[in-house]
Amino acid sequence: MKPLLILLLAIFLAGCAGKNQQNQAASPPSLPVIRLVSSNETTYQEFPASIQGTIDLEIRPQVSGILEQIFVNEGARVEKGEPLFKIDERPFQEAVNNAKGSLESAKATLINAQLEVEKLIPLVANKVIADFQLKTAKSNYQSAKANVEQAKAAVATANINLGYTLIKAPVSGFVGRLPKKQGSLISISDLIPLTLLSDAHEVHVYFSLGEDDFINFNDKYPGKSIPERLKKLPRVSLVLSDKTVYQQEGQIDMVDGQFDKQTGSIALRATFPNPQGLLKSGNTGKLRLSMIHPDAILIPQSSTIEIQDKMFVYTVDSNNKVSKIPITILGTEGTNYLVKEGLKAGDQIVFDGIDKLKEGEVIKPEKVKQDPTKTTSR
Structure with missing residues (x-):
């Protein structure tokens, strides 16, 4: 009897264990x-961007000569009309003097030609000499008159070249590198400019959209034309190279007229105020465009x-x-x-x-x- 009881007890315990396992398996997680x-x-969408000043000018000489003086330092801010460089003016001053001498000579010739005409007029009227001589005298007078005008132009040109020896800032901005030093021979054919002048009170931030992004850009923002869309665009942010966000917001104000065939993208421009001059031409970053949903x-x-x-x-x-x-x-x-x-x-x-x-x-x-x-x- 005992073996039978042991067997029945084992079957009962196994059944209970199976039910417990089934209950645990059936319990949902x-x-x-x-x-x-x-x-x-x-x-937000971010696009690689390059930064340029509103004006980036190459300052080049318009006459060749010896660089006599440099009035500015690299990185200095200058105002429009402020002197930057001085080229040795002595050869150009001599050219002005020569041109003035030629002008005085031409004027004297003109006076002589006029006197000749005035002398011959009564002689022809009295038939003392032939009319042919008067016509020749009048022709000489017109030629002398033209020579005076030509000499005046030569004086003006010489004065212009003399003025080019003092190079002034065409706009207000910041001076770039100064590769030429005092005493250098400079020429109008030099490959490297005397300096770069950048007006960066505002900066232009250029970025590009691919064809798909540009289609989405047109679909997301209201307007029948690109100028209308630009007016309704939200302001944009500039993420600098150190991942910080520039404190001033900008506005997208230009879309290029066509796609670049090589890259398949189209350029856009946003303008940012730069009152403290923190942004410089040549900086890079990312333009951040927001979209409200x-x-x-x-x-x-x-x-x-x-x-x-x-x-x-x-x-x-x-x-x-x-x-x-x-x-x-x-x-x-x-x-x-x-x-x-x-x-x-x-x-x-x-x-x-x-x-x-x-x-x-x-x-x-x-x-x-x-x-x-x-x-x-x-």
């Missing part, structure tokens, strides 16, 4: 769930799973059953995704632990105490 709400959100749906990136270039989330229905559905992403904000299609306000999705879920599985939802889309960095 507890997973955090969030309910989606809509809100007004802003996304009313009634947008945000979800944490950690709540999604990517399969074959498609994004999925697990929604939870009223029976706590999960379903894997595809979604379309519009953009990112910090560590969140901005959903374009697939979800709506009021939907519930599994927040974490989705890597072990299966389609149609029942879970035990756990409410997340704080909205994770509002605690992530933006």
